[in-house]
Amino acid sequence: MSPDTAIAAAPAQVEIFAPETPRGRIRTFIRRHPSIVLGGALLVTMIVIAITAPLLSSVDPQALAPARRVRHPSAEYWFGTDMLGRDVYTRVIYGTRVSLIVGFAVAVLSSLLGLVVGLVSGFIRMADGVIMRIMDGLMSIPPILLAIALMAATRGSVQNVIIAITIAEIPRVSRLVRSVVLSLREQPFVEAAIAAGTTTPRIILRHILPNTLAPLTVQATYICASAMIIEAILSFIGAGTPPIIPSWGNIMAEGRALWQVAPYIVFFPALFLSLTVLAVNLLGDGLRDALDPRLAKRI
């Protein structure tokens, strides 16, 4: 019956497990979250490729060589050359930069803006109806069409691509944040904080925000993947990154005409795009499982 003895015994249980070595901890992490490790490793590789692009190839991605047009992949031209004689390998390597910049920038920007919109509409009931109807309106337009329309209204540049895709992605984030906020507001720990005299700004900062970060992080990875695909589509149809910048969508668009004679021009950027999107999605799936508090309770 005595509660004191029961509780005094509890801390001892923790020490039953042998103290973990750092190496053992890494091994456990890999075993438990293989998709985070695999996705993270792939993504880190892509980031390294993007940063070290000038070291990985000594050729200028824009250098024209009409004499060496449409060479098949060989020891000299790993991924072959395109119709203007440009080295496809070099262009694909440099294209990694555009994709990653657009993916990360859109993920970060739309998460931050969506977080603000979601918090406002979750906390200010008066604004909720209006904000959510606007978001519903934006969501009713397919993101790719919305991005095309926004690109048509502006000049093609990487910056405008990022802005266009961000606008298209904000409604998804703000809906997620709003729904998390609404369910958190009803949680007893939030009510206890109100009863304990905590002010509303502090409740948002201490109790609401930290508990939205896990689902938001997962959502951000999916948005990153979808932003990379939309960027490639926009570039492919000529509404995205300007043709002078090598991006995977641009390379594929230029190789489209030669698909039957030189399929590798399309194949290699497509392979890189697929691998990068796969990496980000694997990371997102892994994070979702790892951050889910119900699953995370496993010792």
Add this chain to the structure above:
Amino acid sequence: MTAPPAARTDRPLLEVKDLKKHFPIRTGFFAGISGYVYAVDGVSFAIRRGETLSLVGESGCGKSTVGRTVLRLLEPTAGEVWLDGQRIDDIPLRRLRPLRRRMQVVFQDPFSSLNPRLKVREILAEPITNFGLASSASELDDRIADLMDKVRLPRDAVNRYPHEFSGGQRQRIGIARALAPGADLIICDEAVSALDVSVKAQIVNLLSDLQDELGLSLLFISHDLAIVEHITHRVAVMYLGKIVEIADKRTLFAAPKHPYTEALLSAVPVPDPTTRRNRIILTGDVPSPIRPPSGCRFHTRCPHAFDRCKVEEPALRTVAPGQVAACHLHDPAAQPVARAA
């Protein structure tokens, strides 16, 4: 810490007068309010210093809504709430904030009532810093250590996260948080209902000990009459948004006056299989609080109901010293009705 256990004045610590909370029902986006849920519909009671009042009744009768409305987690529709002689139901929330120090709450679910991302230290420090009760970091640490002692948890557990504790231990943390600002009144909203029987007993005993030690007043909201009988001084029985009977524990358990109280008490299990019990089985369901029955709200299920019950709502009247009940059977003005006992 503050108030001595004995009552210094006759003034009750908490007084609730004719409290009402009606929730509007909206059917569509453009449609207006199509009706109300009369969750709490005219509830009055008072709690003295150092006293425990239990609010009992079946699920959906509005007992939790009473607790949340008293705390102003919900805004009351009508009625008055007085805390130690000060009316708190109509003052702006900004002015209520300093008064919140005096009344705290312990919730039912020990898991969702603690923020999973804060350490125990941060959870307990929040009310203390909100009300500026510690002038330095070391004073804050002392207070937190003192709270851990009060709820019989090891002091070094303050650096852990809530998920590292069991349900009973988490409920102790919840109690420590309620004690942190030095509250006089703690509203326990089904505070032990989610716990195992043995842990339940520990927490109930802890609450009684704390009450003796600190002179706390408790509003103990529960549906478990066995626990209520153990901890309480007085009992208020609620049915469909109204209090039907309030009495001292001994009086109520020995001689309930309202038929609903009788039925509730007859449903408490007796740990003796040989006892023959006179169980009163109520038929039918609880009527909807959207359209409560006319007259006495209990008349649709009451075994003693007669014509007057369908048209006239019975008022709470004193039926014995320290016992009030709202039932026409106990109206001395009316003709005496022979009760089938």
